[in-house]
Amino acid sequence: MNDIALQASFALNVALLLMLVIVGIAIARSRSLLASILLLGIYSLVSAAWLVVMDAADVAFTEAVVGAGISTVVLLGAILLVRAGPVRHDWRMTIPPALLVLGVGGLLIYAVTGLPEFGDPASPANAHVGRSYLIETPKEIGVPNVVTAVLSSYRGFDTLGETVVVFAAGIGVALMLGFGPRSALSPPPVATGDHHVVLRVTAKLLIPLIMLYAFYVQFHGDLGAGGGFQAGVILAVAPILHALVFGLRETIEAIPVHAVRSVAALGVLLFAGVGLVCILNGGDFLDYDYLFPPSVEAMIPPGLMGDPDHAHHWGQHFGIFFIELGVLFTVSATMVTIFYGFAGRAADEQEAAS
């Protein structure tokens, strides 16, 4: 039975990786930017499926949400701006890049032969720090999902850096494209025949459900796959869908540009603020065991929410809750900022053309 399951999993791996190769070749050969972007989305979806087979649920979730979801929308917004047709290159120009790609690819394939086997318990990644995370997490953090414990507690500083990177990306896009439309957006065209009634009704039904799902992913993150990054992107999908169906003007009226900007900054502040509170209470930066001052610590009854060895994990629970909330704020607001930037620029150009 186990043998059959192993063989089936091997066959599934081979099939998914083959699909990745085929989609990759199709992307390289495609002459249409639109087709390439849609194929990139398919590539991400297939790799997400492959990551599920590899039991990396959190990574698969991120790949599906970011790769197949939001980046496709952003890239589509980008080609709205460039409107580039296929470019003809002299074939001799492609020789140096091809040689470079072949060289790097060959080196990578050579490096693969030196990697430990998949799932090898004695491999460096599994033997040292990985094993201690698995053993210590229930005692030290008290969170069932070890990925969340590693991401937000053990490596909280690293995650703060990632959040700042996301924030910086949003600022970069906003500086180049603007935070939103600068020209006064023209009123939405009067619907002559109501073509999009099905779309509008479905979007109205879906937008609250999407937001509800985002909050489920957010607050379920320490129990199952998910967390601030995935939830932030899913939450950002709701206003983006609203803008796509009802028009950017309506969305900006509902969620103003300055609100989005403030929330993006607030997230980073919240994350870093949790770290500073820990310092003020005598701990290290982002050491959530010191999140509460000693006077509050004393009031929490021992044995509540935790094993008897360690009185409780309240500091860890609340620390992870707040920093994940910060991640949610920054990621979702940054995604909306980026979308506003691209869509607003397109609206500006439309305005200028008309």
Add this chain to the structure above:
Amino acid sequence: MVDVLHLIGGVLVVAGTLLTLLGGVGVMRFPDVYTRIHAASLTDTGGATLVLIGLGLISGLTLETLKLGFVWVFVMLTTPAAANALANAAFSAGHTPRIGTFQITKSADASQAKPETPRTASGDGKSGAP
């Protein structure tokens, strides 16, 4: 009893995947945008329904069944709406159906039918396929 349910569930999952595969063949083989959308959306919802029912039978009456039900509701909401939006956009862009009452062709074989007036290069919906 459990084995029988597993067997029926497995058969339904395979039937659903085959139906989805058939939809893929339809998208490649059908003559115009509208029939292709038709092939993709119908088999998508039908195939997903079969797969989800099959998975529900395999999982038994657990929390997973409820989640599969949510997935089914989501698929039934989004796929037809997406097909509608796609067909709407195609119609707005001026695609005419190659079969049906919009155009009478002498050839009975629909796949041999040519459009009355060749539109732009991207007008036949085929150039979008990679």
